[in-house]
Amino acid sequence: MKILRTIATTAALLAAMSLTALAAPKSIKVATDATWPPMEMVDTNKKIVGFDIDFLNAVAKEAGLKVEFKNTAWDGIFAGLESDRFDAIISSVTITEERKKKYDFSDPYIQIGQILVVPKADAHSKKISDLKGKKLGAQIGTTGAFEIKKNDGVELKTYDEIGLAFEDMAAGRISGVVCDEPTAAHFALQKKEYAAKFKIVGDAFTHEGYGITVKKGNTALVAQLNKGIKAVKAKKIDEQLRKKWLR
Amino acid sequence: MKQDTTPYKPIDVGDGAAIPHRSDAGLFTAWRIAFFGALAVSLYLVLSKPDPYLAIFKFVPDGILVTFKVTIGSILLAIVIGLIAGLGRISTNRFINGAASLYVEVIRGIPLLVQIFYIYYALGRFVKIPDIYSAIIAMAVCYGAYMGEVFRAGIQSIPKGQMEAALSLGMSRSQAMRQVILPQAFKVVLPPIGNEFIALLKDSSLVSIIAVADLLRRGREYASETFSYFETYTVIGLIYLILTLFFSKLISMMEERLNDGR
Structure with a gap:
């Protein structure tokens, strides 16, 4: 009797398992x-x-x-x-x-659109082409990097992570960062250390x-x-x- | 039966690139196959599939230049740091000796990649220096520690009698070091420095992590735009191979001339 019961419960269990597998x-x-x-x-x-x-x-x-x-x-x-x-x-x-x-x-x-972030000390730059002869940063292989590249006379620096670009701008090694608007907002407005140093200029200039x-x-x-x-x-x-x- | 009193012999294997020597026939042939093979493969790829191979070769030259700048800048600075560290390591002054030993131990215990990140962003907090110079400083600080050990071993390999003889001639210790010991030690340390140079050339690819536009980063930029990862890394690998083989040959030739002059 006992064996029969075991078999029955096992069978029931297996059936239940295969059912969930099908529905999974x-x-x-x-x-x-x-x-x-x-x-x-x-x-x-x-x-x-x-x-x-x-x-x-x-x-x-x-x-x-x-x-x-x-x-x-x-x-x-x-x-x-x-x-x-x-x-x-x-x-x-x-x-x-x-x-x-x-x-x-x-x-x-x-x-979403691309947007430019510059140090607060920069009162003039409103768009990428205002930064001729300067270095701008973006993450490698992103539309932000492609946008910078479209501008002659602006040097593109590509980073593995966008956070490294912002850190480099904080260190004064680059004059601006181009990235997606929400990400720019996160770094420039929400991260305390950066909020005091950076500002977003203009509106998003691409529609993606x-x-x-x-x-x-x-x-x-x-x-x-x-x-x-x-x-x-x-x-x-x-x-x-x-x-x-x-x- | 005679017993060998030395239980083992230290083996002589460098951690740098294998520099072909005429006496090592196997490696010498391998060098030729690898070097001319790499050149032939590059040429074949460019001619048979100009898109994308020719485009990649056209995209990366300024990256090669940056790789050179970083490598040469770092090796020169590392030699200076290494010499100071090496002299410090054999100094009888406990403070100087301790400081040099601490430097060597700390640096050798931290991965180069971490050091590059650290020095790059730490320097950025205090001083504004262009990225390529921070890269050079980071590489040199790291390699300076290894170079320090090379110099220490080199100086210690000069027989004690040399120093004693110089001192008995009435030279001061520093005079003897400068005029008698170091010139001889330089000859001894040149081959290991050559090895370090090749190793540094390869490790310089790590600076691409801090956005220095070297050969590797140029390749990655190309790949990230065109999505031809396989083709790009094939080319990047070939270029590094050609460069390291070329320089290792050059160094082995220099070494041979030096030995002839002995």
């Missing part, structure tokens, strides 16, 4: 360069947090996906996608023509849409993500997240 959402690995506050960063508990993280979690919930985040250095994040180290990137990736040739993107999920990046040809995942993004926007979750993370 598909798991995807997503890379993010968590050095780009407030979009993605590592908090004091060593957890990856930020707008993008919350947003993708919401999207995944709507699309029936399970997300596992991997903190990955920006320089090489696309190479990792190509070599299948992860399935997608959510890391404030602007959808550009060049990137579209190599990778597939979800629909844009937020509109962030997209979730996937490997070229992974249309199934793009469709799933787009479905999720639509649902999140319909429920206005993105607006709540904006209030939570962006000012």
Whole structure:
């Protein structure tokens, strides 16, 4: 009798487990360069947090996906996608023509622009071209770096992390930093040490849409993500997240 | 049966690049294969696939120049620091000896990458110096410690009798050091300095972390814009290989001439 009961409970357990396995959402690995506050960063508990993280979690919930985040250095994040180290990137990736040739993107999920941050002592500079003959910093391979490069006579310095660029500007080695507006706001207005030294000048001078990046040809995942993004926007979750993370 | 009284012999292996010597036939052939092979592969890639290889080769030359500047600047400064540290290490003055030994121990115990970060941002707090000079200072402070040990060993390798003879001729200690010991020690330390130079050339790629636009950073910039990571790092690796092999050959030739003059 006892044996029969054991068999019965085991069978029941196994059945339950296989059922949950069937219902369990598909798991995807997503890379993010968590050095780009407030979009993605590592908090004091060593957890990856930020707008993008919350947003993708919401999207995944709507699309029936399970997300596992991997903190990955920006320089090489696309190479990792190509070599299948992860399935997608959510890391404030602007959808550009060049990137579209190599990778597939979800629909844009937020509109952002590039902005210039200069030391408070600089009373004249309003845009990049005002800083001819000076050094400007940006993170390597970002649209901010591409914008600086468009200007002749301005020297571009590329950094592995945007925080290093701000630290270099604090040390007086560069005359300005160009990056995404929310990140600029985070460093220039929220970090106490920098708030006294830096100011944001002018308005954002580009209009860029962030997209979730996937490997070229992974249309199934793009469709799933787009479905999720639509649902999140319909429920206005993105607006709540904006209030939570962006000012 | 005779017993060997020495339980082991210290092995003679440097940590720097293998500098080919004519007597080492295997390595000498390997040098030729590697050097001319790297040149041939570079040429083949540029001719057969100009896009992106020619573009990469065109993109990085100013980075090579910065790599040179950093390497040469650091090695010169490191030799000066190393000489002072080396003399300090053999000094009979307890304070000087302690200070030099502390410097060597502390620096050798911290990874170079950490030192570069530290010196770069620490210096930035106090003085405004261009990034390339902070990079040079960081590299030189690190290599100065290793160089100090090279100089110490070099000076100690000169037989004691030399110093005694110089002193008995009525020279002062510092005079004897300058005119008798150091000239001979320089000859001894040249090969290890050559090794350090090659090692420094390779380690100079670490300065790209503090946004110095050296060869590696130029490559990374190219890759980050075009996404051709594989092709870019192939080229960067080839260029470093050609440079280190070229210089190791040059150093081994210098060494040979020096030995001929003996």
